[in-house]
Amino acid sequence: MAAEKLTRGRLAQIIVMLTLLVVAFFWRTLVYTPGLTIIDCEGERGFCGTSQSQQLIEFAWSEEQDNVIFSVVSDKKPHSAYWGEEGSKQIEISDQLDRNGDKITLTWQWKTQDLPRNPMRFNLVFDRYQFKFNYPKSE
Template sequence: MAAEKLTRGRFVQIIIMLTLLVTVFIWRTVTFTEPQILECNLKPNCAFSVKNERFNAQKLEDRVVIQKPSNNWTIKPQNSALKIIENESSWEVYPEPDSEFEISFSDLEQTNLAGVKFRI
């Protein structure tokens, strides 16, 4: 196979594939956005915005309640031991007492839009 002559069809195929790969690489590089990292100091409330939607977080006795602006959002804890209960209009997060925790927010269109570090 290595001794075969490079035909015009094979050469065109190689050029098309290289052009496609370079185009995809440039497109992904140009459209890449770094996820936001926000800080929320719960004393006892805080508010933050992600993609022009406002989230409110409130520290209650043993949990943190985060109000949803709409049902288009999902959250994912950075620590898998964090307990999260999703309600119709909010999430209830049960962190370790007096500790920090981080949650990633994402909408239906993008993944991992923003990370929020909560400080109690």
């Protein structure tokens, strides 16, 4: 094959394949999104994050009468929030948003009867970090 002449057809084939490879490379580079880093947050209150995450958040669960309240203090607003492992029940980002300098406090509040049947976790997604909060156990 190395001894064959470079014909117009062979040159066109090389140019087409090279163009496809370059386009595929740039397309994949532009639409690349890294996988989520999952961070488990234990307890009913405290700080959550890892040494690798750029997102450290403070969280707290509380129950008042028939309401469940979950609040998060962070330096940025999450772009997704949902119950469960597979995200079956979408919850709108809370309208209750308070800013204190560069910190954002978000608060979600639900009636106990509006919660999913067996709520195990509440998940928040910040960029490429997914925080998983264990729902507080009833006593």
